[in-house]
Amino acid sequence: MIPATxxxxxxxxxADAVSALSGGGEDAKVLAGGQSLMPMLRIRLASPxxxxxxxxxxxxxxxxDDGDAIVIGASTPHHDVMHDPLVMAHAPLIARTTAMVADPxxxxxxxxxGSLAHADPxxxxxxxxxxLGAQMVLAGPNGRRTVAASDFFVDYFTTALEPDExxxxxxxxxxxxxxxxxxxxxxxxxxxxAIVGVAAAVRRENGTIAEARxxxxxxxxxxxxxxxxxxxxxxxxxxxxxxxAAAAHAADGTNPTSDLHxxxxxxxxxxxxxxxxxxxxxxxx
Amino acid sequence: xxxxxxxxDGTAREADVEPRTLLVHWxxxxxxxxxxxxxxxxxxxxxxTVMIDGRSAKSCSLLAVQADGTQITTIxxxxxxxxxxxxxxxxxxxxxxxxxxxxxxxxxxxxxxSENPDPSEAEIREGLRGNLCRCTGYHNIVKAxxxxxxxxxxAAK
Numbered sequence: 001m002i003p004a005t006x007x008x009x010x011x012x013x014x015a016d017a018v019s020a021l022s023g024g025g026e027d028a029k030v031l032a033g034g035q036s037l038m039p040m041l042r043i044r045l046a047s048p049x050x051x052x053x054x055x056x057x058x059x060x061x062x063x064x065d066d067g068d069a070i071v072i073g074a075s076t077p078h079h080d081v082m083h084d085p086l087v088m089a090h091a092p093l094i095a096r097t098t099a100m101v102a103d104p105x106x107x108x109x110x111x112x113x114g115s116l117a118h119a120d121p122x123x124x125x126x127x128x129x130x131x132l133g134a135q136m137v138l139a140g141p142n143g144r145r146t147v148a149a150s151d152f153f154v155d156y157f158t159t160a161l162e163p164d165e166x167x168x169x170x171x172x173x174x175x176x177x178x179x180x181x182x183x184x185x186x187x188x189x190x191x192x193x194a195i196v197g198v199a200a201a202v203r204r205e206n207g208t209i210a211e212a213r214x215x216x217x218x219x220x221x222x223x224x225x226x227x228x229x230x231x232x233x234x235x236x237x238x239x240x241x242x243x244x245a246a247a248a249h250a251a252d253g254t255n256p257t258s259d260l261h262x263x264x265x266x267x268x269x270x271x272x273x274x275x276x277x278x279x280x281x282x283x284x285x
Numbered sequence: 286x287x288x289x290x291x292x293x294d295g296t297a298r299e300a301d302v303e304p305r306t307l308l309v310h311w312x313x314x315x316x317x318x319x320x321x322x323x324x325x326x327x328x329x330x331x332x333x334t335v336m337i338d339g340r341s342a343k344s345c346s347l348l349a350v351q352a353d354g355t356q357i358t359t360i361x362x363x364x365x366x367x368x369x370x371x372x373x374x375x376x377x378x379x380x381x382x383x384x385x386x387x388x389x390x391x392x393x394x395x396x397x398x399s400e401n402p403d404p405s406e407a408e409i410r411e412g413l414r415g416n417l418c419r420c421t422g423y424h425n426i427v428k429a430x431x432x433x434x435x436x437x438x439x440a441a442k
Contacts, residue, residue, distance in 0.1 A: 001326065002305060002307070002310070003305040003307075004305070005303070005304075006304060006305060007304065008287055008304035008348070010350075010353075031351075034346065034347065034348070034351065035328070038307075038328065038345075038346045038347065038348075039327060039328050039346070041305075042307075042327075042345075051304070053350075053351065055351070102415065103414045103415025103416075104341060104393070104396065104397070104412060104414075104415060105331060105341040105342050105343050105393065105396075105415045106328065106343065106346070106415060108337075108340040108341060108342055109342050109346070109347065190411075190414035191329065191414050191415050
């Protein structure tokens with residue numbers, strides 16, 4: 001189908017983009033790579049009056065080293081993120097997960113920040129940013145503010161971004177030596193969204209699991225942490241049995257949706273199975 | 286209307302387009318480049334894949350205005366005087382049945398081989414995951430990409 005009519009601007013600076021967005025009212029929308037937005041425009045699920053194209057703003061692109069963190073510009077395409085040496089060195093979970101997002105053509109256009117700001121409950125990168133303790137930097141008419149990933153994802157397709165704010169960059173704390181990572185995703189076809197996904201980051205110390213973070217994709221309106229599993233893993237032996245016992249609690253307290261892809265109880269089953277797999281890989285077991 | 290300047294298959298083009306015009310519609314309806322088909326219109330099938338600044342993209346998933354200032358190669362620009370090795374290999378391996386997915390498959394395969402000149406079978410299947418063949422003729426498509434890889438390595442020697 002053909003999208004409904006809208007106006008289009010491509011500002012030359014972030015400041016101009018923010019004023020275009022705030023001048024456009026509530027129905028103005030940021031366009032980054034457009035790989036999630038375009039399908040919604042085509043079926044007219046979204047009908048913005050104005051698109052503010054931020055894909056070419058130099059200050060929103062690229063990846064830099066900031067001491068104890070790396071900073072990923074919001075408009076950096078997935079393809080650049082997954083091959084970036086800083087990402088591979090300090091946040092390999094992002095590289096691994098990004099390689100599982102959609103397909104190569106989509107990854108050439110779609111952006112890291114776009115997938116976070118879109119906040120699809122089935123999106124993989126929101127969960128990963130939550131697990132890694134990412135900090136989102138937002139720019140609006142009153143300047144910049146920083147929001148933690150745990151406060152950024154609010155509801156289905158809803159973030160802490162105000163209608164006149166733009167996601168500028170994402171600060172990802174480096175996890176030091178001793179951490180292992182994995183992302184597991186269950187879907188029906190290679191390029192499809194996750195029916196359930198699980199991100200795991202595990203720090204091993206002398207054969208035991210010192211610390212574990214487990215994030216769940218598509219088990220709620222927003223990404224969440226498997227708290228019971230995380231506490232069961234802390235201090236546990238790094239072996240198959242201990243991980244299986246902890247992973248059995250991965251769906252505790254969840255109330256996932258039932259849809260044509262999976263019923264709620266199947267999603268909970270998937271969360272437990274994928275948690276076991278992801279934690280085993282992350283713990284090197 | 287928005288003014289765009291795009292080089293398509295080596296020809297500089299300037300046009301006024303409605304912002305909502307999808308790139309694939311501009312290519313087909315305004316430029317007459319109907320070698321790039323619309324398959325699914327849902328971003329899934331990859332039939333409409335073209336190269337934008339040397340990287341594959343689904344032309345149903347971009348606005349024409351987003352392509353302003355870029356260089357686009359469609360399937361109709363893939364051959365440079367003679368067929369591209371991927372096109373030769375698709376013919377030799379009979380890597381098509383109904384042919385509807387073929388333009389996108391060929392462009393996606395060219396992109397894959399430009400990044401990974403010697404892909405394994407698994408890497409080929411992974412690299413073409415965004416392109417669907419509803420005849421399910423994937424086996425010969427994979428063989429064709431393997432043959433194209435050999436042809437291109439030979440030509441580079």
